[in-house]
Each structure stands twice: as structure tokens, then as C-alpha cells.
Amino acid sequence: KNEVEQSPQNLTAQEGEFITINCSYSVGISALHWLQQHPGGGIVSLFMLSSGKKKHGRLIATINIQEKHSSLHITASHPRDSAVYICAVRSGNQFYFGTGTSLTVIP
Amino acid sequence: DGGITQSPKYLFRKEGQNVTLSCEQNLNHDAMYWYRQDPGQGLRLIYYSQIVNDFQKGDIAEGYSVSREKKESFPLTVTSAQKNPTAFYLCASSQGGLAKNIQYFGAGTRLSVL
Numbered sequence: 001k002n003e004v005e006q007s008p009q010n011l012t013a014q015e016g017e018f019i020t021i022n023c024s025y026s027v028g029i030s031a032l033h034w035l036q037q038h039p040g041g042g043i044v045s046l047f048m049l050s051s052g053k054k055k056h057g058r059l060i061a062t063i064n065i066q067e068k069h070s071s072l073h074i075t076a077s078h079p080r081d082s083a084v085y086i087c088a089v090r091s092g093n094q095f096y097f098g099t100g101t102s103l104t105v106i107p
Numbered sequence: 108d109g110g111i112t113q114s115p116k117y118l119f120r121k122e123g124q125n126v127t128l129s130c131e132q133n134l135n136h137d138a139m140y141w142y143r144q145d146p147g148q149g150l151r152l153i154y155y156s157q158i159v160n161d162f163q164k165g166d167i168a169e170g171y172s173v174s175r176e177k178k179e180s181f182p183l184t185v186t187s188a189q190k191n192p193t194a195f196y197l198c199a200s201s202q203g204g205l206a207k208n209i210q211y212f213g214a215g216t217r218l219s220v221l
Contacts, residue, residue, distance in 0.1 A: 002149070004149065033209070033210070035212075040214065040215075041195055041197075041214060041215040041217070042212065042213070042214040042215060043197060043199075043212035043215075044212065045209040045210055045211065045212070048209045086149070086150070088149075088150070094166075095152050095165075096149070097149030097150040097151070098149055099147060099148060099149050100149070
């Protein structure tokens with residue numbers, strides 16, 4: 001069993017839709033990261049969370065430490081949001097990554 | 108512009124050959140990392156370095172070696188002992204310790220075996 005599970009694995013949405021990607025983890029963590037990987041492979045860090053909620057533009061990330069769950073929301077989705085979104089957690093000296101959610105936003 | 112530069116973008120390795128992937132950063136970050144990404148799997152940590160002249164093995168260090176002689180540079184050598192080297196390799200850096208700060212990633216190197 002993976003320490004980090006993401007859902008869904010694949011997601012297709014119409015432009016303008018509200019999108020939610022979920023991440024559950026089974027270990028105690030000091031921080032959770034949301035990453036965005038573009039089709040060419042480059043990765044951008046979107047958020048680092050240890051509690052509560054963060055917002056950046058149309059992106060919102062939340063974390064519930066008690067439930068060991070985090071969500072990434074995209075409001076008013078756009079085709080340029082199409083990418084793979086990866087959840088990663090740090091537990092002690094270990095770093096665990098989810099397998100990613102592939103998002104396609106259709107115009 | 109500040110950032111992380113990985114080179115080359117594509118690399119091919121022959122049987123029994125060692126190859127070196129370059130990673131340079133001008134962000135003045137203390138910590139640097141190498142990850143391997145395989146289809147259908149999450150990123151896996153190969154090696155990390157939290158300070159010059161020091162580095163630690165990650166989860167899958169066998170068949171790889173690194174050096175950290177300069178703060179800006181963290182090259183990864185894929186040795187002939189790595190029997191399945193075909194993967195996408197990502198380098199990252201952060202200010203401060205492992206996962207205490209946001210990591211900045213390079214564009215990656217795709218390694219294939221001839």
C-alpha cells in the first residue's frame with residue numbers, strides 16, 4: 001500500500017468547471033506539498049501546507065491533519081491547467097509521493 | 108533569471124557505461140535533491156544534500172553516485188551497476204532542510220538505454 005494515495009487518477013473537465021483533487025496519506029507528516037507537472041516534465045511547486053488552507057490565484061489547497069487528507073481545488077478551470085498534479089508528504093526523513101492526478105481541461 | 112538548470116534534456120546510455128546528469132542552481136539554496144520518476148509511480152528520492160560536501164542516500168540510491176563540491180552544483184552519475192536506468196530524472200533545491208521549504212525543480216533529464 002502506498003503511503004500517499006491520490007484520487008482520481010485521471011480527470012477530464014470542461015473549461016470553467018470547479019475541480020477537486022484529493023490526497024490521503026497514512027503517515028505522520030511535517031508538511032504536505034502540491035506539485036504541478038507539465039507535459040514536458042517540468043515540475044512546479046504549488047503549495048506547501050502544514051495546517052489549514054492556502055490560496056494562490058485560482059488554486060486553493062486545504063489540509064485536515066486529523067483526517068490525514070488534503071484537497072487541491074481549481075476554480076474556473078482553464079485548458080492551461082491541464083497537467084499532472086502530485087501530492088507529496090514529508091514524514092521524518094522520508095519523502096513520499098503520490099502517483100499523480102492527470103487533469104485535462106477541454107475548451 | 109534564478110532557477111535550476113538540468114542538462115542534457117535527453118540522454119542515451121550504452122550497456123556498461125556510466126553517465127552523468129548535470130544540475131546547477133543559482134538560487135543560493137543549501138539543499139539539493141535528485142528524484143527518479145517512472146510511469147505510474149510517484150517520484151522516488153535517490154540522493155539529497157543539505158550542505159556542501161555532504162550528501163545522504165535516499166530510497167533508491169543503489170547504482171547511483173553524487174558529489175556536492177560546490178553549493179550550486181549537484182551532479183548525478185548513473186553507474187553501470189544501475190540495471191534499469193531508463194527513467195525521467197528530476198533535480199530540485201530548497202532553502203533549508205528536507206521538506207522544510209518549497210522545493211524548486213529543474214526541467215528534468217530523460218535517460219534511455221541504447
